[in-house]
Amino acid sequence: MDLTTTYMGLTLRNPVVASAGPLSQTVEGIKSLADGGVGAVVMYSLFEEQLRREAEQTAILEDMYDDANAEAMSYFPSVPQSSQDASSAYLRLVEAGAKAIDVPLIASLNGASVGNWTQTAHRLQEAGAAGIELNIYFVPGDITVSGGEVEERHLEIVSAVKGSVDIPVAVKLSPYFSSVGNMAVRLDASGADALVLFNRFLQPDIDVERVTVESGVSLSSAIEGRLPRTWIAVLHDRIEASLAATTGVDTADDVIKYILAGADVVMTTSSLVRRGPAYAQVLVEGLSSWLTSHEIPLVKARGLLAVPKDAAADAYERAGYVSALEKAKSTYGSLR
Numbered sequence: 001m002d003l004t005t006t007y008m009g010l011t012l013r014n015p016v017v018a019s020a021g022p023l024s025q026t027v028e029g030i031k032s033l034a035d036g037g038v039g040a041v042v043m044y045s046l047f048e049e050q051l052r053r054e055a056e057q058t059a060i061l062e063d064m065y066d067d068a069n070a071e072a073m074s075y076f077p078s079v080p081q082s083s084q085d086a087s088s089a090y091l092r093l094v095e096a097g098a099k100a101i102d103v104p105l106i107a108s109l110n111g112a113s114v115g116n117w118t119q120t121a122h123r124l125q126e127a128g129a130a131g132i133e134l135n136i137y138f139v140p141g142d143i144t145v146s147g148g149e150v151e152e153r154h155l156e157i158v159s160a161v162k163g164s165v166d167i168p169v170a171v172k173l174s175p176y177f178s179s180v181g182n183m184a185v186r187l188d189a190s191g192a193d194a195l196v197l198f199n200r201f202l203q204p205d206i207d208v209e210r211v212t213v214e215s216g217v218s219l220s221s222a223i224e225g226r227l228p229r230t231w232i233a234v235l236h237d238r239i240e241a242s243l244a245a246t247t248g249v250d251t252a253d254d255v256i257k258y259i260l261a262g263a264d265v266v267m268t269t270s271s272l273v274r275r276g277p278a279y280a281q282v283l284v285e286g287l288s289s290w291l292t293s294h295e296i297p298l299v300k301a302r303g304l305l306a307v308p309k310d311a312a313a314d315a316y317e318r319a320g321y322v323s324a325l326e327k328a329k330s331t332y333g334s335l336r
Contacts, residue, residue, distance in 0.1 A: 001288045003298055005039070007265045008168035008193035008242045010104045010130055012039030015298070016255060016283050019196075019246050020044050020108045020133065021269030023277060027096045034101035036277035037284050041105050042133050042267065043094065048111030050086040051120055087120060091127045098128035106131040106170070111157065112138035118160040121169075131168040131193070134161055139201060147178045154183070155190050162191045170194035170244065174201060175227055184235050194242035195235070196267065197228040219270035224248035229261040236262025236306035250274075252286020259287070262303035 003014035017040045018024065018033040024043045033041045090107075098105045107129035111117055121132050136154050154173070162169055169191070175198045177183040184195055204215045225248025232243050242265070245258035249268035258266045272279055291301060 001291045001298070003039075003284065003288060003291075005264060005298060006242070007040065007244065008131060008170055010040065010168065012265065013103065014039040014284050014287070015259065015263070015265040016280055016287070017244070017265045017267045018042060018272060018277075018280065019267035019269045020135065021273065023269070023272060024097075025093075027093065027100050029277075030093075030097040030105065031100045032277040033272070033280065034103050036272070036279070037281035038103065038277075039265065040103050040130075041097075041101065043090075043097070043105065043108050045108040045110035045135050046086065046090045046120065048109075048113065048115070048117045051117040052115070054085065054087060087123070091123055094124055094127040094129050098130070104130035106133050108133045108135055109161070110135040110137055112136065112153070114153065114156045114160055118157060119164055121161045122164040125165045125167050129167060131170060132161060132165060133170045133172055133196065134158065135172040135199060137199060137201070151177065151183055151186070155186060158187060158190050158192055168193035170196055170242075172196035172199050172246070174199045175231065176201070180231055181234060184231075184239060184241075188239040188241045192241050194244055194264075195239075196244040196246055197231055198247060200224075200247055219273060220247045220249075222248050222250045222254055225254055225257065229258060232258065232263050233261040233303075233306040236303040237309050249283075252283050252290065255283050255287050256290050256301075259298070259301050260303075260305040262306040264302070 005012050005015045007015070007017070014037070016038050018036075018038045020042045021044060023029045023033055024041055030041055030043070094105065094107055105128070107124040107127075109118070109121060109124075109132060111134075124132060134157065136157055138150060138153060154171070158169065158171055171187050171192045171194070173183070173187070173195060187195060200220065204213050206212070207214050225245070228245055228247055232245055235243060243263050244265045244267055245261075245263040246267040248254060249258070249266060250271050255266045268283070271283070275282075291298060294301075296304070
């Protein structure tokens with residue numbers, strides 16, 4: 001079964017993609033993911049805060065030695081290595097990683113504001129990144145910030161990055177907009193080459209014994225795939241940007257469900273962390289086996305169960321909601 005697919009203009013050997021995560025922090029890790037069978041690798045994120053700290057350190061040093069004469073420039077110190085010069089290390093990894101694998105390597109930038117950090121995208125392009133994934137992790141803690149301001153911030157960041165590169169740009173967004181569909185349309189119109197649905201915001205827990213807030217990141221579970229599948233099914237064939245699914249991928253069935261909903265690619269980190277990079281081939285073979293047994297080519301399977309393009313999406317979703325309640329009532333009794 002031919003699994004070749006296209007994602008934001010890039011040709012991939014299959015639609016299973018390693019999403020940003022801990023497995024891509026070394027050349028060996030990147031290579032293990034490619035050897036494991038994925039169609040592309042998204043690197044771990046380079047953070048806006050790291051780039052800002054580097055810029056601040058450089059500015060401090062420049063101010064300190066601003067009055068030094070030319071003969072004294074030999075003692076100009078380098079930026080302290082405590083920061084590990086995150087951007088340079090990341091760029092070196094992009095360059096080495098891209099040369100080490102035969103599938104596209106997509107760099108990841110994580111930020112929440114419009115600033116000089118977005119110019120790093122151009123350096124990533126020069127280092128060999130096949131594309132950029134923008135992880136816009138913006139949680140407005142200021143309750144006076146309006147939804148409109150949040151949306152405009154996203155659009156401004158996308159515009160800044162798109163203006164600095166020629167390679168494709170994907171946007172990883174959250175499901176917490178007042179109108180996810182409209183925001184997707186606006187990002188599409190702003191030039192985003194792909195939308196990655198959805199980002200998982202950090203949700204701290206509370207330790208009642210120690211009376212402390214417990215922060216941390218947990219691996220996703222299959223049940224979390226329902227929300228992104230719902231929106232992918234709505235957006236399929238309604239926007240030009242590619243649709244990438246992420247979150248809730250554990251088995252080949254989860255990959256198949258996303259494809260049927262309309263995803264162009266299916267990204268996973270949790271399943272590869274749990275079972276190792278080679279598990280990607282299990283996911284790929286499971287998808288291939290299903291397509292073969294059902295005699296459906298990949299291009300026909302994609303979006304087979306998406307919301308019909310000529311249907312009113314809101315009415316379609318409402319009908320599904322009512323149907324689900326009726327089914328629940330017959331199973332569990334009245335929910336009123």
